[in-house]
Amino acid sequence: MSQKRDEPGGGKGVKSKGRLTDAEAVEQEIERRVRERTQELTDARDALEKRLAAHEAVAQALRESEARYRLLAEHASDMISRHGPDGSYRYVSPSCLPMLGYKPEELLGKSAFAGVHPDDEPILREVRQQLQDTGIGGPAVFRKRRRDGSYIWAEVTGRAVNDPATGAVTELIAVTRDITERRRAEQQLRLIESAVKQADEAVLITDAQLERPGPRIEYANPAFERMTGYTSEEVIGKTPRMLQGSRTSRAVLDQLRTQLSQGKPFQGETFNYRKDGGEYVLSWHIGPVRDEHGRITHWVSIQRDITAQKQAEQLARQRQAELIHVSRLSTMGELASELAHELNQPLAAISSYVQGALNRIGDTPLDPEASRDLLGRVAAQADRASQIIRRLRRFVRKREPQRTLVDVNELIRGAIELIEPELRHQSVQIDLALMDNLPQIAADPVQIEQVLLNLMRNAMEAMDRTPTPERKLCLASEVIDDAHVQISVRDNGYGIPKHQLDHIFEPFFTTKQRGMGMGLPISHSIAEAHGGRIEAHPLTTGGMDFRLILPTEGNDVD
Template identity: 40%
Template sequence: MKDAPLLHQNALPRPASLNWSQWYLSILKGAVGLLLILLIALLWLLRQNDIDEQRSTLIADVLWLEQSVRFHLEGNSEQLRQLALDLTRTTDPDALFILRARHILKNNSELLQLLWLDAAAKAVHGMPTRSLPRHGKDASGQDPVNRSIELAQLGKPTYSDAYWVDDVAQFEVYVPIFDEGEHRGTLLAVYSLPRLLKQQVPWWFAAKYQVRVLDANGNLLASKSKIDAASTTLSYPVIFDPPGFGMVLQVTAYRAAGNLAQTLIAALIVVLAAAVFWSLWAVRGLIQRRIDAEQALRSEYAFRKAMEDSLMVGMRARDMEGRVSYVNPAFLQMVGFSADELIGLAPPMPYWAPEEMERTLQLHNDVREGKAPHEGFEIRLMHKNGSRFDALVYEAPLIDADGEQTGWMASIIDVTARKHAEELAQQQQEKLQVTARLVTMGEMASTLAHELNQPLAAITSYNTGCLNKLESGNFSAEQLKEALEKLAVQAQRAGHIIRRVHDFVRKSEPKRVPCDLAEVIDDSIGFIEGAAKARGVRIVREIQGMRPELLADPVMLEQVLLNLMRNGIEAMRHTPSEQRRLTVKLSQLDRQQMEIRVVDRGPGIPPEVEEKLFTPLFSTKAEGMGMGLNICRSIIEVHHGRLWVEANPDGGSIFIITLPIVQQ
């Protein structure tokens, strides 16, 4: 009897366990049945989706083909328009027509014939023949050629309806020829519809679709198709305009090979069976894994919290409405507020600087709309005590465990010290550039003094001559006028030299203005030409005729050119006198870049020196500071250009400068 209670206690849990098993099996059976239902529904939905996707692809491909053919026809019409315009301008229209017609027919195989008709619709020239493509009258009793020419006289290309010649459907385009507003003739081009489809329908398109051109009555005019493929009822027509006249471009999709449905059903059955077995196995350790996961989550949260608290980068999270939902200690230290003061706040924020309020609000709205730049943006924020600081902000979407965005997470870096250092470095660089200009001007002082002495001596001479004439009384007003005009020219020359020196050496902020590089080169040569003559060096300028202006600081570019030219002159001090030539070339590389080449005939630069040539404090001269070429490269890079050196095949060096025509 003592064992009875124990047996009773051991037997109590069994009914609950059985009930749980039955309930679990019932759920499992229901889940399997639901999965089968969902499988059937999935097959049906996938089939419908496949049909819809195929139709969408068909429509997109048809629109692409129609646009491609239309662009091609319009491109040909534009060539004919240009030919019609050139025929009225050239002195030999016959040769021009033959040359251009041969080129157009060679590059457009769909064109059968190109005719030049005069104002009376008579053929002047034709390729390959002069005969009109069709004669007589149509069903309405009118001559189709004359009717089309009359329509073309309205000023734009006119297309004809399709017609048959030797079992080939073709149509025509008429382009008027006007000379000073008067109709002088017409250009007529004949298209072959089969050739047009063959030329414009790519192979991959024909492998997928049957392409047909139908007239307004539904009759077949031309087609291109894959013969061994069966078409389906999936078709899409689009109006074929130009040429119009009710013609339709109809594209029909081929039936896809294979039985995708059976393969999909088999795959889904395998997946379903695997899912059932996996679910039975997964339940076994579900509870234990959940406990382990909760423990791991607590550990992960503690680790993340410690990591965020140790960061020097400010972290701030906002929800989709822009309210602050999280801040880390680094951000709180930046702005001076506590977490309780910021959590839940909506814009405007108390740490926004009032003077930057409008821009800050715009950036806030851009972030909410998903327009935040990936490279981050700079903004000025305000500490609680009123002090300002510059911050670099990187915004990223805040995604939850379900993969849905719940807000935005920002990483904020205080860059006030860095910006101050950059500004200081920029100021030092500008001072160094001014110093370099003064050094350059000092080195050329004697030459400039000699250059300035010439106009001053001429002024003195003309002035003495005028005084002598006045004292002698033997003079005429014309003689004095001529002498005074020459005196004024020399005075202007001296003033130009002084003003040029003043503009070059004065300290000013870099100023981008539209400038002609040829004028910059001429001014630079004017500075250094005297020094070049003193050393027996001849300066040759090679400048192209047409050149665009670009935005640049002409004084800074003059500094670069003077430095490069002075280096080239000094490099040729041991070169034979007949070879002492410094060439400055200006050319346009393409629509985006201009190029300047400074070519000397010196001994050249050794490869080991060339690698360190633009390094600060490196110089090949005993008295050099090693900053000239480094400053030159910095100036060119400020203008978004490049400066490098290459060996001259004829001996010497070539310093190459490229500058963008449009500054970014």
């Protein structure tokens, strides 16, 4: 039997027109699934590439972050360190070398507690506990020992790194700063603040403003509160003008403003007023506070209430004036007999001339020319007596010291006139060596005459054992520098022993048998009150040279 040949489109496995065979359907299904799987693999590949790219970006960011961290850590002045939970060093930045004297590798594995001052160990234990409890510790200040054994003051802050799964602390990160200089500055500042608060002098700090209404007060210490009655809260933000009143010196304030506007310190005195209106004498010194660029940022005023001091000085001046006056009276008392004789001469002459005129009147009428001559002699002697009395009255009169511009040589000649009777009585020769054209001095002429009289009388008494022909008193005047003149009183008496020279200006010390020891101390105080001094120099030929040195006009000290 012969088989039939399959015809297209006929028989099993043969698709009819427009329909797929089973094989073709399977093939298409396989192709579809292959395409889907390929697409899935492509998508997976793309996703993997994206994830790889993202991971690479993160890794790059981590590398850059780590590089920045290392750059920061290795160049930071603060010491950055990582520690295990027990505090041992895992990493230390290079700044540990200048800070502690150790290289980083020398600290690895060692405890951060090593080298901490024993008194400060509880501080670090507290920081460690804070890290365990809150993850943040510090800032805390403690002392850390350097390699050389010295200690620095350090300030530390820290953070804990925790395990994400368990929360346990896996690492500690710390930043340590050397604050030794800051600590020293803070201690110094506290010391200064304490000293200012406890100072007896009032301290006022203002800003640098000088234009009206003037500088504003920023600080006032307790002494200022005690002195003025104002609390610091009442004066902060106000100007010191609130303390001024009717008797505050305008001239002093103008000088103050001029000095401060030039950046110079100022020192002066004036009247100020307390909160209750009470007046007091203020002495104050004001100086500038400058920043690192030299700019004035503030003014510091140190103030003192010197009312009691001024009253004491006034009383002392009154007592000294009384003592000086008593000394002049004593001097005149000692010169009384010679002065009486000096005054008696013109009075006796006047009496003689008047008696002669009366006698002539009794005989014949007086000739006008003769009468004029006789009356002229009477007038001259009366004027001589009047001058003696005026000098005596001027010398012994009690009065306040009065300084005027005087000629030094005139003072010397005036003192010689007062003592001239005693000079004649003691047979003492006067030798003058006065420089011409001496600058004037601002002085109380009566007091300077008193000093010269004391020195001359001491010189005469020192020559009481000197042979009469050899008694010589030398007075000289000269300029010794641009600001001083000198009056020298030299004698050729027995002098003063060397061991007594240091005591001759002490009150009640005397080398005389009947002296009270007040002449030289009073003379010395008068010289000092005039801004001068008295020096005593032994002469090689015997005798003494006492030198009164006084400032010239414009150089005197009030």
